[in-house]
Amino acid sequence: MNRGTLWYKNRICVPNVDSIRKLILSEAHDMAYSIHPGSTKMYYDLKERFWWYGMKRAVAEYVAICDTCQRVKAEHQRPAGLLQPLKVPEWKWEEITMDFIVGLPRTQKGYNSIWVVVDRLTKVAHFIPSAKLAEPYISVIVRLHGVPKRIIFDRGSRFTSRFWERLHNSLDTKLGFGTAYHPRTDGRTKELIDT
Ligand SMILES: [Zn+2]
Known part of the structure; x- marks a missing residue:
């Protein structure tokens, strides 16, 4: 255990500092190796290592306003042609x-x-x-x-x-x-x- 780090079980308690929390959310969602996971997956990934009060909600909000995710949704909301046998899904893994x-x-x-x-x-x-x-x-x-x-x-x-x-x-x-x-x-x- 590092000195000066607060732990909740084996999760790091993330201090209530906006920039730190934003960085963690961003790392998990849209940095180089992230693939814009949905909020459920993202939350499960993050909760392995981090904890803060309201983290689940912060994750959901972060994903909800992600520009890229919204664009993916919008693109696939356009009406499908008549020959389309099945409607195109709106969300990944839906x-x-x-x-x-x-x-x-x-x-x-x-x-x-x-x-x-x-x-x-x-x-x-x-x-x-x-x-x-x-x-x-x-x-x-x-x-x-x-x-x-x-x-x-x-x-x-x-x-x-x-x-x-x-x-x-x-x-x-x-x-x-x-x-x-x-x-x-x-x-x-x-x-x-x-x-
Ligand atoms: Zn996204």
Whole structure:
């Protein structure tokens, strides 16, 4: 522990100095290696190391007024052409598509498939080694990006309902969300939409 630094458990108590707090927020959001994370991810990242009273709110406000984030939102709010089969999402990690590459040789850790999750807005993809279906979703995507509004599957309905069931169970037991998820079909892809 450094002398002169106030700690709250293993988090640094950030003094009530505007410039310091702004610097921390900026480092986490829009400095060279930051990718303009949404407020949920940003807060989870920051709370590993920092604490101050009202930090969560400060993060939300910082993201809400970020110029770049607002421009991304505005660009994608323009009406989509008639041929657009699915509406373009407004926010990063609001809508994701997922698929599995299955039937691979099993690794030492027991993984035999790769779970591919793509954000529809930024096309950023995660490739997650997996053995069970919903588990990596909880640990990776929710931690990084929060809970998306919509998940689009390119698989059959049996797969979807199985995944849906596991996801639902995991959310209930691990995160305790009260949100209800209802599977819906648009005829082309299977979707899960929270309503
Ligand atoms: Zn931003």
